[in-house]
Amino acid sequence: xxxxxxxxxxxxxxxxxxxxxxxxxxxxxxxxxxxxxxxxxxxxxxxxxxxxxxxxxxxxxxxxxxxxxxxxxxxxxxxxxxxxxxxxxxxxxxxxxxxxxxxxxxxxxxxxxxxxxxxxxxxxxxxxxxxxxxxxxxxxxxxxxxxxxxxxxxxxxxxxxxxxxxxxxxxxxxxxxxxxxxxxxxxxxxxxxxxxxxxxxxxxxxxxxxxxxxxxxxxxxxxxxxxxxxxxxxxxxxxxxxxxxxxxxxxxxxxxxxxxxxxxxxxxxxxxxxxxxxxxxxxxxxxxxxxxxxxxxxxxxxxxxxxxxxxxxxxxxxxxxxxxxxxxxxxxxxxxxxxxxxxxxxxxxxxxxxxxxxxxxxxxxxxxxxxxxxxxxxxxxxxxxxxxxxxxxxxxxxxxxxxxxxxxxxxxxxxxxxxxxxxxxxxxxxxxxxxxxxxxxxxxxxxxxxxxxxxxxxxxxxxxxxxxxxxxxxxxxxxxxxxxxxxxxxxxxxxxxxxxxxxxxxxxxxxxxxxxxxxxxxxxxxxxxxxxxxxxxxxxxxxxxxxxxxxxxxxxxxxxxxxxxxxxxxxxxxxxxxxxxxxxxxxx
Numbered sequence: 001x002x003x004x005x006x007x008x009x010x011x012x013x014x015x016x017x018x019x020x021x022x023x024x025x026x027x028x029x030x031x032x033x034x035x036x037x038x039x040x041x042x043x044x045x046x047x048x049x050x051x052x053x054x055x056x057x058x059x060x061x062x063x064x065x066x067x068x069x070x071x072x073x074x075x076x077x078x079x080x081x082x083x084x085x086x087x088x089x090x091x092x093x094x095x096x097x098x099x100x101x102x103x104x105x106x107x108x109x110x111x112x113x114x115x116x117x118x119x120x121x122x123x124x125x126x127x128x129x130x131x132x133x134x135x136x137x138x139x140x141x142x143x144x145x146x147x148x149x150x151x152x153x154x155x156x157x158x159x160x161x162x163x164x165x166x167x168x169x170x171x172x173x174x175x176x177x178x179x180x181x182x183x184x185x186x187x188x189x190x191x192x193x194x195x196x197x198x199x200x201x202x203x204x205x206x207x208x209x210x211x212x213x214x215x216x217x218x219x220x221x222x223x224x225x226x227x228x229x230x231x232x233x234x235x236x237x238x239x240x241x242x243x244x245x246x247x248x249x250x251x252x253x254x255x256x257x258x259x260x261x262x263x264x265x266x267x268x269x270x271x272x273x274x275x276x277x278x279x280x281x282x283x284x285x286x287x288x289x290x291x292x293x294x295x296x297x298x299x300x301x302x303x304x305x306x307x308x309x310x311x312x313x314x315x316x317x318x319x320x321x322x323x324x325x326x327x328x329x330x331x332x333x334x335x336x337x338x339x340x341x342x343x344x345x346x347x348x349x350x351x352x353x354x355x356x357x358x359x360x361x362x363x364x365x366x367x368x369x370x371x372x373x374x375x376x377x378x379x380x381x382x383x384x385x386x387x388x389x390x391x392x393x394x395x396x397x398x399x400x401x402x403x404x405x406x407x408x409x410x411x412x413x414x415x416x417x418x419x420x421x422x423x424x425x426x427x428x429x430x431x432x433x434x435x436x437x438x439x440x441x442x443x444x445x446x447x448x449x450x451x452x453x454x455x456x457x458x459x460x461x462x463x464x465x466x467x468x469x470x471x472x473x474x475x476x477x478x479x480x481x482x483x484x485x486x487x488x489x490x491x492x493x494x495x496x497x498x499x500x501x502x503x504x505x506x507x508x509x510x511x512x513x514x515x516x517x518x519x520x521x522x523x524x525x526x527x528x529x530x531x532x533x534x535x536x537x538x539x540x541x542x543x544x545x546x547x548x549x550x551x552x553x554x555x556x557x558x559x560x561x562x563x564x565x566x567x568x569x570x571x572x573x574x575x576x577x578x579x580x581x582x583x584x585x586x587x588x
Contacts, residue, residue, distance in 0.1 A: 004157045005142050012138050012164035015415050016131040019174035022419030024427050025123055026089050026106045027311050028175035029376070033061035035176045037070045038126060039085045042077050049268060064274045066261055068216040069133075069178035076125035084118045090485070090522040096314050103314035104427045109522030113433035126176045133180040134173030138164045140187035141385040145392060147194045148349065152396070154404050159392035162328075163187075163384060165411040167308040167317075167418040172378050178218045179378045185214040187385025189224055190355055193231030200235050200242070204249035207231070211250065212257025219273060220382055223362035227355050234351075275369070287367045287374070298375045302363070306377030308418060313376065315426045321414060328407070332394025349393075355386035430516055430527060437526035441479050447574030448483075448563040449490070449550045455483035456560075457518065459548060462576045465530070469582050471537035475530060478548060480511070482525040486518035490550035490560060494533055496579060497545050504544065507533045508553075541583040549573035 026032045037059045040048050050063035057063045077085060090107040094100030111120045138160050145159035163169055173180040189210050197203035207228050214221035228250055236242035265274040288294035301309075307325040308317045359380045367374035380387065396403045432440075442463020450456025458481045465475035476494060489510060496505040510517045511529045521527065549572055550560040559572035 004153070005139065005160065008138055008142060008157060008160040008164050009135060011161070011412060012135055012170075013131070015165065015170050015412075016128075016134060016174055018416065019170045019419050019423075020124055020127045020131065022424045023171065023174055023310070024104065024106070024108055025112050025120065026087075027104060027427065028171065028177070029312060029378070030061055031175045031177065032087055032089060033059065034065075034070070034178065035123060035126060036060075036087060037062045037065065037067075038073045038077055038176065039087070041067070041070055042074055042080075043082070043085055047264075050274060065178060066216045066218060066258075068213060069181040069218075072181070073126045073129050073176065076129055077119075077122045080119065080122050084122075086119070088119065088523055090520060093520070095312075097312065102428075103311045105312050107516075107520050107522055108427055108429045108431055109524065110431040110434060110437070110526045111522065111524050113429075113431070123176065127174055130173050130176060130180040133184040134169065136184035137169075137173075137180070137187045137384055140184065140191045141388045144187065144191040144194055144352070144385055145389045147191060148352075148389060148393075154401075155392055155396050158396060158403060158407065159385075159388040161408055161411060162391050163388040165415040166306075166388075167310075167415050168306055168377050169381075169384065170415060170418075171308075171310050171423075172381065179381050182214060182218045182221060183381040183384040185210060185217060185221070186224060186355070186382040189214065189227060190352060190383075190385045190389075193227055193234075193351055195235075197235060200246060201249055203235060204232065204246045205253055208250035208253030209257060212254040214382075215254065215258035216261055218382075220359075220362050220366070220379065223358040223382055224355070226358055227351065230351060230354055285372050287371055298367070298372075301375045302377055302380075304377070305375075306380060308422075309377070310418070310423050311426065315423060317418060317422045321417075324410070324414065328391065328395065331398045332391045335394035335396065335398030338397065352383075352386035352389045355383040356380070356390060359383035359386075430512065431522070432526045432528060434524075434526055437479055437481070437528065440528065442477065443577055445574060445576050446565045447548070447570065448565075449560045450483075450563060451561060456563075457482045457486055457521070459574055459576075462546070462548075464579065467582060468535065468579050470535050470539040470541075470584055473532040473534045474505075474579075476507075476533050476546075477528050477530045480525075480527050480529060482518075482521040482523055482527075484523050486521060488552065489517040489519055491553055492529070492531070493549050493551055493573075494531065495547045495549075495573070496533060496535070497547060499543075504539055505533050505535050507531050535581065539581055541581050543578045543580055546576040546579050547573045548576055 037048065040059050047067055048058035048063040050059070051057040088109070088111065090109070092098070092100070092102060092104050092107050094102040095105050096103060097105070111118070116124055141163045142156045142160035145156040149155045169183070173183075189207065192203070192207055192210060195203060211221070211224060211228055214224055229247065232246040232250065233243050236246055262272045266272050268274070269276055287298065301313075303326070304316070304322055305313060308321060309315070359382050362382070363374055363379040366379060395407065399406060441461025444461050445459060448456055448458045459478055460481050461479040463477050465477060466472070468474050478492070491508055491510055494507045495503045497503055509531055511527065516527070549562065552558045562570040562572055562574055564570045
């Protein structure tokens with residue numbers, strides 16, 4: 001048992017590290033809001049208040065959430081200096097939700113590249129804490145399956161692998177959120193209620209503590225309540241008096257652990273669940289309950305996002321990958337209709353079935369409250385352990401001894417393929433790591449473009465990527481370093497001037513040909529921008545000065561001020577250096 005469980009955990013840990021690296025910061029459902037909650041707790045030492053709008057909320061989007069998952073993530077950020085406890089992300093105007101065509105919600109910045117420092121390192125550490133809860137979900141799924149079928153050595157490993165190698169599980173547990181902890185607590189509750197305890201009172205008290213912690217993790221944990229009722233009925237052996245006693249016994253610690261949270265909601269928002277504050281910000285397009293097309297789309301989205309749909313539900317794997325997971329589910333269904341006598345004899349099988357059914361009912365209720373946003377596979381994760389057990393039971397019954405060799409390797413291979421072949425390539429990485437940028441500066445230079453009250457952006461180096469000769473387009477690469485958000489779309493001018501200061505060649509463009517204007521840069525970004533300076537065919541050979549500056553063609557050509565490294569004003573352009581234009585004969 002120990003070796004098999006250790007192998008499942010090893011696979012999970014390796015995959016979690018891969019997903020943690022591959023997923024850009026903030027590129028998961030509401031992850032910046034979840035991290036903002038952790039940072040708020042670290043800075044203020046109290047719970048946030050959710051307003052009726054994002055502007056009125058202390059943690060926009062997530063301030064209504066119960067606090068346990070965020071409190072447990074505090075060690076990841078507590079070491080940060082106060083001035084670094086700020087999320088630095090730049091919205092991507094081409095994001096699909098903003099009417100564009102790119103799956104990334106944010107621009108990719110230099111801070112995200114290795115080596116990680118400051119908030120970036122803390123963010124990945126907070127993700128690693130989410131990974132711990134995913135590991136617990138794997139462990140308790142294994143233990144629950146073993147409790148269901150103690151004489152089957154392969155069933156627990158198969159159930160744990162179906163959780164550990166589920167790409168969506170790996171994706172969600174590689175983000176800062178509360179879904180990972182709820183999945184772990186849901187699996188732990190399933191394992192607990194499957195027990196036939198010799199000390200029923202202790203069983204009930206432990207169940208109540210687990211349920212209370214789940215309620216303090218996410219409100220969808222309410223769907224787990226009937227699971228405890230059913231488990232209490234089993235433990236009571238159908239005796240009503242014992243059942244009522246056990247119910248009171250687990251409800252009391254649950255109320256002690258989590259009751260204060262619901263009382264706080266009542267005092268702050270006027271309802272026990274803070275539902276009004278939530279729906280005021282999160283309600284989306286209503287779901288068409290009577291529309292068959294809407295149902296077909298909802299079921300497809302729910303299934304796809306239970307297995308593999310990434311980003312803000314905007315990064316899709318190839319269809320054939322989802323068909324493979326559909327094959328796993330179909331095989332499990334066949335196994336359920338043709339299960340062997342070994343599994344007919346299994347008792348308490350109704351508990352994982354009930355857990356999955358309750359998670360499904362909660363998803364329907366959430367769809368009625370919040371609309372289309374509800375149809376996400378992670379809404380079923382309170383029953384993640386139960387779904388792994390049920391899938392494993394069906395597949396094992398259908399394939400027998402062939403189930404492990406037929407599934408384990410392909411599931412692991414698919415889990416590896418998703419971050420490398422689907423997630424990472426979906427996001428353009430234009431910014432350079434600081435060490436790479438500084439190693440490829442070419443000729444160092446310095447000029448800081450900013451108003452007197454700004455920090456602005458620096459030009460730090462330049463290089464020519466070809467010989468300078470008349471009649472050619474001279475490739476010039478400028479290396480820039482952003483010190484803060486630059487709100488205005490400055491145009492870069494490059495002038496080649498003769499000894500008298502006359503312009504003999506020029507280029508005017510926004511960074512990356514307009515694809516990455518200055519307002520899209522993130523503070524501390526390093527970027528290399530290559531442009532072409534067309535030299536006249538009649539240009540005499542000789543030395544010419546190369547100048548660079550920023551201006552606003554929409555503001556009558558107004559130029560940006562330049563500051564030297566010592567802080568002194570330096571005019572409105574930077575002289576990069578001298579370009580030697582070769583005679584035409586010498587360039588052949």
